[in-house]
Amino acid sequence: MKTVRWILFLLMVLLGAAGAAAYGWLVHPVQARNSQLSDLRADYKADYVLMVAEVYKTDADIEQALGYLLRLNDKDPLVPVRNAIKAATKLEYSLPELDALADLERAVFAAVASGGGN
Amino acid sequence: MNDENRGSWYLVTGLLLGVALGLLLAWVILPVRYAGGGPEWLTKADRDVYRGLIARAYLAEGDTPRSLARLALLKEKSPDEELSAEAQRVLIKQGDQALARALTLLAAAVNQPMLHITPLPTLPGGSPTQAP
Numbered sequence: 001m002k003t004v005r006w007i008l009f010l011l012m013v014l015l016g017a018a019g020a021a022a023y024g025w026l027v028h029p030v031q032a033r034n035s036q037l038s039d040l041r042a043d044y045k046a047d048y049v050l051m052v053a054e055v056y057k058t059d060a061d062i063e064q065a066l067g068y069l070l071r072l073n074d075k076d077p078l079v080p081v082r083n084a085i086k087a088a089t090k091l092e093y094s095l096p097e098l099d100a101l102a103d104l105e106r107a108v109f110a111a112v113a114s115g116g117g118n
Numbered sequence: 119m120n121d122e123n124r125g126s127w128y129l130v131t132g133l134l135l136g137v138a139l140g141l142l143l144a145w146v147i148l149p150v151r152y153a154g155g156g157p158e159w160l161t162k163a164d165r166d167v168y169r170g171l172i173a174r175a176y177l178a179e180g181d182t183p184r185s186l187a188r189l190a191l192l193k194e195k196s197p198d199e200e201l202s203a204e205a206q207r208v209l210i211k212q213g214d215q216a217l218a219r220a221l222t223l224l225a226a227a228v229n230q231p232m233l234h235i236t237p238l239p240t241l242p243g244g245s246p247t248q249a250p
Binding site: 005008009010011012013014015016017018019020021022023024025029030033034035036037039040041044047048050051052054055057058059060068071 | 128149156165
């Protein structure tokens with residue numbers, strides 16, 4: 001009898017936890033500020049990469065640029081730059097902005113090829 | 119008191135315990151992570167990085183309206199105070215004077231949107247690592 005009561009008790013715990021978790025995730029999720037830069041929408045990422053490109057144009061600090069880009073993709077810093085160029089083309093960025101992104105892509109490619117992207 | 123006399127209260131206790139654990143899991147331990155959203159949902163650490171990059175880009179471009187528009191994406195109540203506080207943190211923890219200066223200038227631009235700064239000069243001939 002005691003074993004049955006324990007099993008029923010644990011079943012109720014599981015039932016309550018499942019129901020409450022579903023409520024907390026699906027019905028009433030907490031509005032937490034817990035996203036990361038890699039979670040940003042594509043257009044925000046493109047603007048982020050554009051800022052990196054604009055800064056890079058003035059200081060040529062590839063290590064700093066890579067540091068910023070690795071926050072968008074910790075495996076390959078070229079991926080966010082190429083994605084940003086695609087998004088920027090679609091969003092009709094100006095020619096100087098597209099040039100800045102292209103310059104950044106070349107610099108990141110050179111740095112990655114020479115082993116600076118690790 | 120024997121098992122029969124205790125009734126079914128243990129089931130209610132189990133259910134309440136489960137509800138508490140479920141809410142703890144969903145709201146504290148593993149809250150929903152919003153992907154594909156805007157900068158306002160970033161963690162504090164990533165907001166600092168984002169804010170710092172806006173400030174660096176502000177120095178590079180000298181485009182006050184654009185930098186303020188970027189800053190507005192963070193939807194902060196007192197962006198100038200956040201910028202000033204980050205400038206102090208950067209100076210104390212990293213000693214990065216260039217970034218601290220950029221953050222301070224952007225904080226000034228928040229209070230004086232008509233502020234005009236001279237953008238940093240673009241390096242001639244591209245970067246040292248640029249492909250030929």
